[in-house]
Amino acid sequence: MSSTVIESIEQPDNGRAVPGAARERQVSEFTELTKMVQSAGLLRRRYAYYWTRFAVILLLLGGTAFAFFAIGPSWWQLVVAAVLALVLGQVMFLGHDAAHRQIFVSGRWNDWASLVVANLLAGMSYGWWNHKHSRHHAKPNTLGADGDIDAGAIVFTTENLERERTGIAGWFTQRQGWFFFPLLLLEGLNLHISGVKTIFGRGAVKRRPVEMAFVTLRLGGYLAIVFWFLPVGMAFAFLGVQLGLFGLYMGASFAPNHKGMPIVPASMKISFLHRQVLLSRNIRGGRFVDLFMGGLNYQIEHHLFPSMASPSLKKVQPMVRQFCADRGISYTETTLLHSYRIVVEYLNEVGLAARDPFQCPLVTEFRAAR
Structure with a gap:
């Protein structure tokens, strides 16, 4: 296995083993979330x-x-x-x-x-x-x-x-x-x-x-x-x-927002919802971080709804986080300083892995997070 690439990401199937049914369910999940967001008026222009x-x-x-x-x-x-x-x-x-x-x-x-x-x-x-x-x-x-x-x-x-x-x-x-x-x-x-x-x-x-x-x-x-x-x-x-x-x-x-999160091969089949949530990271920290990062600290929500006005991202976050929790989808968020530490450690591990192909630090970290 590669030192930096996740070859597969487990996705909850609620007991359904049929691939076509699983894909339909994943599409319907994002449709359901979108309807909730629209009903809350969070896609309107500001x-x-x-x-x-x-x-x-x-x-x-x-x-x-x-x-x-x-x-x-x-x-x-x-x-x-x-x-x-x-x-x-x-x-x-x-x-x-x-x-x-x-x-x-x-x-x-x-x-x-x-x-x-x-x-x-x-x-x-x-x-x-x-x-x-x-x-x-x-x-x-x-x-x-x-x-x-x-x-x-x-x-x-x-x-x-x-x-x-x-x-x-x-x-x-x-x-x-x-x-x-x-x-x-x-x-x-x-x-x-x-x-x-x-x-x-x-x-x-x-x-x-x-x-x-x-x-x-x-x-x-x-x-x-x-x-x-x-x-x-x-x-x-x-x-x-x-x-x-x-x-x-x-x-x-x-x-x-993404450095140190799982990296996947182009051939991996993964739904839009899972791709955007599992491969992104939110940064918490209040108004200062909101201003400092221009709303990009709500990266998961931004990737799910890229045309959503940035001040609405904070409002939709609790809805998205609960939606993911109800379906067993890992939702990652941390502090700004800790994210910097993750980036530095991850890049160092990648650099060392280039010398030692048997190390797999990211896979280990991802599995531990789950």
């Missing part, structure tokens, strides 16, 4: 909430810009850069919601909201990110389908290793968990570069001219202002802090 959120973000961006020009060429600008990184994180959470059709009924309105928020305000490519993220939502933690677990600098599963890593690469991989969060300091730059390569290359982009214009205006104007207003050394330091903390913030918000 226009006032999102317009307020958009206005607050514009005010925060305006306040940050005012502070930048008011402070002038001073090393206090690094504080402004740190604040800007956090504000842009909130911008991307809003762009994430728009991309999931959470804000408007009209798909076109949501698309344009995503373009304005992600491309024009944050300098990110909506088209690139949406294509990648849609694959993740369809089959999270699935080999060959979820790009978020493809091997890169970090190895998320030994099955995605093209060859054994030796020397410095091998040493790093065996300790990769400890390097994961420091490496996220480069993620902000990577996100911008990946988007630019896609919209100016041959990647699938729906509104390429618009994305090119918005990203060029945003990134070009941003760099011009920073280097015009600050000394060169200070300008580079400003960009380093802003991009570094932005990448760390994004990674620290997305990584706890």
Whole structure:
């Protein structure tokens, strides 16, 4: 057995052994849950909430810009850069919601909201990110389908290793968990570069001219202002802090939701309900965590109902949790700090498993959890 891949996941069958009947029951289970959620009014649009959120973000961006020009060429600008990184994180959470059709009924309105928020305000490519993220939502933690677990600098599963890593690469991989969060300091730059390569290359982009214009205006104007207003050394330091903390913030918000949860092969037959619940993790912690993670801490509910407005996820959580408990479906949630510990330990175990194929830490942990 692989060190990181669950080859089978037990699903309750209530005594029914006929595969076709089991599949029908699993489909009817999610239909039943959906009807409960609809009856509770939790799929309705939250226009006032999102317009307020958009206005607050514009005010925060305006306040940050005012502070930048008011402070002038001073090393206090690094504080402004740190604040800007956090504000842009909130911008991307809003762009994430728009991309999931959470804000408007009209798909076109949501698309344009995503373009304005992600491309024009944050300098990110909506088209690139949406294509990648849609694959993740369809089959999270699935080999060959979820790009978020493809091997890169970090190895998320030994099955995605093209060859054994030796020397410095091998040493790093065996300790990769400890390097994961420091490496996220480069993620902000990577996100911008990946988007630019896609919209100016041959990647699938729906509104390429618009994305090119918005990203060029945003990134070009941003760099011009920073280097015009600050000394060169200070300008580079400003960009380093802003991009570094932005990448760390994004990674620290997305990584706890799936890293360290079971990974399944593409050939596994598993219902939508079971796939989204068993392969996702919720993060509890109250209002601070809700704000810090932009609602992504309710990851199970978000994967079940991706078009649900983010403030409704908290309300639907008790319903989903009880629904899973009644049917014996494992529902995972933990604290933010504990999730970080899980991520670090899991990645280290994967790195060691690349050297010792007989270790199976994730399977052991999953079985113990059940």
